[in-house]
Amino acid sequence: MSLLTVNQLKLQFGGLIAVNDLSFTVEKNSISSIIGPNGAGKTSVFNMITGFYRPTSGAIELDGISLVNRKPSQITTLGMARTFQNLRLFPNLTVLDNVKSGMHCRTKQTVWGALLRTKSQREEERLIEEVALECIDFVGIRKYTKRAAKNLPYGAQRYLEIARALATRPKLLLLDEPAAGLNYEEKQYLIQLIRRIRDEYNITVLMIEHDMGLIKQISEQITVIDYGCKIAEGSPEEVLNNEKVIEAYLGKEDVI
Structure with missing residues (x-):
């Protein structure tokens, strides 16, 4: 059952389209990730989901409740929390x-x-x-x-x-590059911590992350975006062997 539903989401700044026709779902009690190259629109997606940006068009629902046009504080009260790429x-x-x-x-x-x-x-x-x-x-x-x-x-x-x-006390926890700046041991601890958050607190987790080793170890579902558009979706194995993903983000030498 889906906890978060994003449907045909679009974000436009003047003539620049940052996110275009993006749709995906996050299942309850899952650990999911959004990946893509720098500037792909990942943080813009998080900012729309959490109310910091207002979508140009499209729908966002948390447990069947629309989040569009709600303030960040209201969205937090509904059961969503986030961390930031730059510590706040x-x-x-x-x-x-x-x-x-x-x-x-x-x-x-x-x-x-x-x-x-x-x-x-x-x-x-x-x-x-x-x-x-x-x-x-x-x-x-x-x-x-x-x-x-x-x-x-x-x-x-x-x-x-x-x-x-x-x-x-969120239902859904959004983590924006939680492994940024961490050493190997800290990343391994983070992986265990995220699993415990899901397993012990029954909190659904959605991440943005560039560390592909971490992504492969912990993600159950991955959505890949490039230039604001979804180019792939599926399990880590499916996504990381997708030719579009290899070309847009990973580079052929990074995939075994």
Whole structure:
């Protein structure tokens, strides 16, 4: 059953068509990827799905609910979270406070509750911290809980951004080049972490990624785009042996 449905999606900036007639689905509890050469339109697709860009035309649905013309905050509330190619953490806040900020979309208390320190406000604060610590533990950065985000090793910053996204309690997690800048050991840990996110939290994962070794190990379904158009779709084996993909993205020498 499809969790995310993208149908005939188009994004145009003046005379430039960034994404054209793109359709694909993401099945519930799957790990799927979008790949393509630099400038193919991958991040533009993510930006439309998450409400940062408004599509020129086309449809996007999450669990049967249209996302078109919704604000990013509304889409988050509906059950979608994302990370970014370039880290967007609060550098001067601690790891704990960064992750707690991800719970904002799930809070119910008003400013008066915060000022008056009501029982319900205190209970909600306790729950927020409990969930944040759970997410920090899950991604493996508990030892950094009280450290400012800017003082973390780069790999830990990547995992922190994932923890913050998990704190929103999403149905669908979008990861934009999560392996960028990671060394071999960190990438292997990331692969296991993504599998655990799907298997233990029942969260569907959709990635953009350039690391083909990682893609081959973890993806169950791959959509390939070039110049904003879909040129292939299928399993890793099907896609990575597709002549159009080899020509547009991989290069013949990269495929065995």
